[in-house]
Amino acid sequence: MDYLKIRPATIDDIDMVIAINIECLPEHYPLNFWLEHLEKWDDIFYVAELNNEIVGYVLSRVEEGHSHFKSKHIKMGHIVSVAVRSRFRRKGIATYMIIALLETLKFAYSAEEAFLEVRTSNEPAIKLYEKLGFITIKKLSQYYLDGEDALLMAKAL
Numbered sequence: 104m105d106y107l108k109i110r111p112a113t114i115d116d117i118d119m120v121i122a123i124n125i126e127c128l129p130e131h132y133p134l135n136f137w138l139e140h141l142e143k144w145d146d147i148f149y150v151a152e153l154n155n156e157i158v159g160y161v162l163s164r165v166e167e168g169h170s171h172f173k174s175k176h177i178k179m180g181h182i183v184s185v186a187v188r189s190r191f192r193r194k195g196i197a198t199y200m201i202i203a204l205l206e207t208l209k210f211a212y213s214a215e216e217a218f219l220e221v222r223t224s225n226e227p228a229i230k231l232y233e234k235l236g237f238i239t240i241k242k243l244s245q246y247y248l249d250g251e252d253a254l255l256m257a258k259a260l
């Protein structure tokens with residue numbers, strides 16, 4: 104039987120997380136970026152372990168800013184990067200990781216919203232976020248280095 108565990112990332116996971124990021128996404132980050140997230144937000148940086156093998160991660164941070172839904176200043180969770188290795192997709196792994204993340208953002212950080220940016224062409228990810236209750240707030244023109252637009256999506260927690 105398969106055994107799936109969603110748990111906070113540790114320093115020992117970083118090499119594998121970076122490898123998965125490079126394999127799955129065009130947006131890459133220097134080592135310092137990953138280490139800074141581990142230092143400041145280790146409980147909202149999750150890995151998914153399937154049968155003791157890391158198959159995905161979600162990285163987020165907490166920011167303050169203007170609510171996407173109300174006229175006020177709030178704390179919000181920024182989902183910076185999510186990926187699941189291709190052969191492990193469509194098993195609900197990203198869904199489990201993001202649900203765990205949203206709970207921690209709400210109850211441990213008192214974040215009132217979560218938001219993210221996603222390429223307008225990234226249908227799998229947009230579908231995933233919609234299924235989790237995120238709605239599109241606006242299009243961010245030429246958000247990515249290659250000129251592609253992003254959708255800014257957000258969800259009240």
Ligand code: ACO
Pocket residue numbers: 127128182183184185186187188191192193194195196197198199219220221222225226227228230231232234
């Ligand atoms: N086509 C259509 N809908 C999809 C697809 C797809 N290929 N993949 C997921 N979905 C939707 C479906 O509604 C799915 O539910 P279902 O399987 O019951 O139909 C739902 O999302 C949940 O899917 P999960 O199994 O939880 O998602 P998965 O573990 O496969 O991971 C992810 C989704 C992270 C987008 C994966 O495809 C991936 O790693 N892609 C490459 C990296 C990427 O694009 N990351 C997101 C970039 S944006 C950002 O990081 C903020």
Ligand code: ZN
Pocket residue numbers: 181182183219220
């Ligand atoms: Zn972002």
